[in-house]
Each structure stands twice: as structure tokens, then as C-alpha cells.
């Protein structure tokens with residue numbers, strides 16, 4: 228529980244560093260049971276929150292914890308928001324469980340739904356970070372033992388993310404190493420930020 232709370236607070240710190248202010252509309256893609264939603268509430272932030280996920284039970288728990296926040300069950304690679312309506316689309320450890328083609332489609336959708344100047348902020352696993360190697364090794368071990376991986380653990384390369392951004396129309400993305408604690412607690416997964424041109 229302590230980790231759940233501190234990680235949620237870390238998510239909010241990343242959002243604040245990336246321009247979150249009161250009055251904004253944010254979209255939490257793959258929101259789970261509301262780790263970030265609960266932290267946003269604790270922080271006193273006032274704005275419009277939409278949490279989307281593919282698992283109804285997780286959304287129900289989020290709605291129970293944060294009754295004033297909207298939840299959306301969405302099983303297609305789309306953002307359930309009108310064109311140009313969002314200030315920030317964020318997702319933590321979601322592209323880590325998707326095939327790259329789905330991440331690519333979500334990126335294009337985020338571009339559509341963001342306002343000019345809006346941002347998509349997200350975390351990802353990368354081969355270049357030795358701390359992420361344990362995920363890679365764990366999957367190798369299972370496969371060597373003839374077992375199926377428990378879940379898809381997808382790694383992305385910064386060059387692929389640059390390509391996703393370019394194809395969608397975003398400006399050149401910026402990146403933060405998972406161990407970087409300059410502006411917020413270290414996230415462990417790497418962070419990418421894409422901005423829609425004004």
C-alpha cells in the first residue's frame with residue numbers, strides 16, 4: 228500500500244513537471260485501479276480526469292475511490308475523447324504490455340485528441356537501461372523452461388518512439404532515463420514526452 232501511494236505521488240510529480248495545472252483535462256490510458264487518480268485527488272488538483280482501461284473491475288475500483296472522476300471501458304486502440312479536447316494524455320507501464328503496432332495507433336489517437344500544445348507523457352522499458360534487464364531475463368528464463376510468459380513485456384527503442392511521434396505529427400520527443408531524479412523521484416521505467424505543435 229505504501230508503495231502504491233508513493234508511486235502514485237511520483238506519477239503526479241512527473242505530471243506537474245510536464246505542465247499539469249488546475250483546470251486541465253487529462254486522460255489516463257490504462258488507468259488500472261486508479262493509482263494516479265487517487266494521487267491526483269490527494270494532491271488537491273482540480274480538473275477533468277478520464278481513466279480508460281480494458282478491465283471493467285479495475286475501472287469499478289477507480290470509480291469507488293474517486294467518484295467524481297470519469298471512467299471509460301475501451302478495448303480498441305482509440306482515445307475516447309473528442310478531437311482537440313485534452314491537455315495531457317498519460318500512461319504508465321501500458322506500452323510495456325502492448326504490441327508496438329497498438330502503441331503506434333494509440334500515439335496517433337493521442338495526437339488527435341490533444342489540444343495544440345498538449346502533451347502525451349508515458350513510461351516504457353528499454354534495452355539500453357540495464358535496470359530493465361531483469362524483465363528481459365525473467366522472460367528468457369520462462370521461455371528456456373518451455374513455459375509461456377505470464378504477460379507480454381514489450382520493450383521500445385527511443386528511435387521507434389521518435390518514429391511514432393513523427394508519423395503522428397508530434398514535435399521531436401524528449402526522454403528521461405529511469406534513474407533520473409532531477410525533477411521528480413526516479414520513475415524506474417524510462418519516460419517519453421511528445422508535444423502537439425501549437
Ligand SMILES: C[S@@+](CC[C@H](N)C(=O)[O-])C[C@H]1O[C@@H](n2cnc3c(N)ncnc32)[C@H](O)[C@@H]1O
Pocket residue numbers: 256257258259260261262263279280281282285301318319320321324325329
Ligand atoms: C501495469 S498496469 C498499469 C496501471 C496504471 N497505469 C498504473 O500505473 O497504476 C497496465 C494497465 O494497462 C491496462 N491495459 C492492458 N492492455 C491495454 C490496452 N490495450 N489498452 C488500454 N489499457 C490496457 C491493463 O488493464 C492495466 O490496467
